[in-house]
Amino acid sequence: MQIRRGVEVTGITADDDGVDVQLAGGGPVRARYVVGADGGRSMVRRSADIPMVGPDASRSSLIAEVKVAGEPVQQGKVDARGIHGLYPMGDGMVRVVVTEASLGPATEPTLADLRQALSDVFGRDFGVHSPTWLSRFTDATRQAELYRKGRVLLAGDAAHVHSPTGGLGIGLGLQDAVNLGWKLGQVVQGVSGGDLLDTYHAERHGAGERALKYTMAQSLFQKADPRQEALRDLLGEVLRVDGAGAPIAALITGLDVAYDPGPGHPLLGRRMPDLDIATGAGPARVYGLLQRARPVLLEFGGPELELGAWAARVQHVKATYDGAWQLPVLGQVAPPTAVLVRPDGYAAWVGEGSADGLAEALATWFGKVGR
Ligand SMILES: Cc1cc2nc3c(=O)[nH]c(=O)nc-3n(C[C@H](O)[C@H](O)[C@H](O)COP(=O)(O)OP(=O)(O)OC[C@H]3O[C@@H](n4cnc5c(N)ncnc54)[C@H](O)[C@@H]3O)c2cc1C
Structure with missing residues (x-):
């Protein structure tokens, strides 16, 4: 097996027998299956024409690693717009997250955009300069309609994007990969037929859908709004009722995932305890x-x-x-x-x-x- 690092995939063409993968400056490479694990803007997903469906973004944030003028100092603020903060990383760089006044465009942000957003929120831009990373993320919540389309499979952010609230993204993507890995291994080794891969969509799409629902609800609480705070307080009271927090904790950790358990023992289709x-x-x-x-x-x-x-x-x-x-x-x-x-x-x-x-x-x- 050959591992190629730092090579950009520019497109794929799938047929009944395999997939041609176009590479920048070379290729195509022929593969029996392709797994698009190439993030939220997945080229593999777009090339395979797999729709992403779900609610559009309602707000956007800038995220950056920059230097600031003077001594880096931690700052944090929650207002009606959202959450904002500057966190010194101990190496002279400062991680900045700032919610924008209005939904930003789908283009790469500039340092001027970051300075403006900081000034709007904190009344000053901290003299930010020399960014090593500057990006924009939103609360758009979308899921691929299909995790498998013939010989193309999607995993991780390529299959689902959501607000980072709750920190579910990595776990969700790893669970996709762990679910798919052994199945794909068996199929390419001829142990199982290709239909085993249909169970990947059947199992992981539902699990992803549920996690996305949670991130949407959770993201509502990431701004200062008296009505939302009232709802959050009320939910806090509900969760203190005996046992009510356990299902939510299991949802957040993904421990409640059950793959078509069907009739039988309650463990069927669920995660085996690590005894x-x-x-x-x-x-x-x-x-x-x-x-x-x-x-x-x-x-x-x-x-x-x-x-x-x-x-x-x-x-x-x-x-x-x-x-x-x-x-x-x-x-x-x-x-x-x-x-x-x-x-x-x-x-x-x-x-x-x-x-x-x-x-x-x-x-x-x-x-x-x-x-
Ligand atoms: C601000 C922010 C905070 C977050 N905080 C958390 C958190 O606390 N906890 C958590 O669990 N999750 C968090 N997430 C989400 C998490 O970062 C993602 O869910 C996770 O990184 C997705 O992993 P992935 O491998 O699917 O995609 P990515 O991490 O996007 O990796 C995709 C890879 O594919 C490569 N690639 C893309 N296109 C091509 C191409 N055409 N050819 C070749 N290679 C390509 C990219 O270079 C990249 O290496 C956060 C996200 C954001 C935006």
Whole structure:
């Protein structure tokens, strides 16, 4: 495999068999699949003609790293326009975020724009100069209609952009990548058919949609407005009611994500807890077993299970665990007798005293024919 760094993708052309990737100053390169992980203005997404839908921006902010005249001093302010601040970074540079008076254009901002915005808010521009970085972001909230279009897939900001409020962007993008990585690996190795990639859209689009909803609600509170402050205070009171904060905490951390759980044990389709278990090889953490990016069948007593043709692909670990099975939001659940854990940490099958459904789950997620 060749890794090319610092190479700009200028477009892609996809057909039924593969994708031609055009590169600045070279190419095209032919690929079987392309993952656009190229940020909010994704060239891959635009070339593949995948629409981004969602509410337009209502406000914009400038973000910069600059030098200031005189000693850098921390400043912060929240007003009817939004949040503003200057944060000395300890190396002579100052990180500046300032909300603009009106929605800025979709062009690159200038130092003059930054000086003006600072003067509007703080009454002075701090003599900002020598920017190493100057950009504009907005609260536009958009999501790609399709995370998969044939041989083109989108992940991270290429698939969803939103206000930075709440700091969800990186976690959301990493969860996309972790969900997609093992599936794409299996497809290119011929273990699974291409239809496994449809589950990427099915699972991650819904999770992204929910997170975007949260960022939109949260961004409302990032300015001084008596009515919004009243609503925030009221929500604060509601969240202090017993147990009411737990679902919101799980939403913010992404721990409430459930992939089409269907009927069955509550763990099905949810994130396997990172339990301290005892195995024949000694104590282990469940997530440690996932570091090889391979599925794991964890047997906790119960009937002896057979992996059959999948034994070469799926790790089989017999373990004991005596603690409580606690799931985010749901709380304590009945201890399962076995769990088939996908490489991304989600439960593909849960045993409740029998092997019923195990072969079907193995075929669905890890290839129909064992090799
Ligand atoms: C002000 C601000 C504060 C934020 N704070 C937080 C926070 O506290 N916590 C958090 O989780 N998230 C935060 N985010 C969001 C977070 O930065 C993004 O969600 C995250 O960086 C997205 O990662 P990504 O890899 O999908 O895209 P990006 O980080 O945008 O990376 C895309 C990469 O693709 C490359 N690329 C783009 N086009 C091409 C091309 N045509 N050819 C080749 N390469 C290309 C780019 O150079 C870049 O390296 C913040 C965002 C902003 C604007």
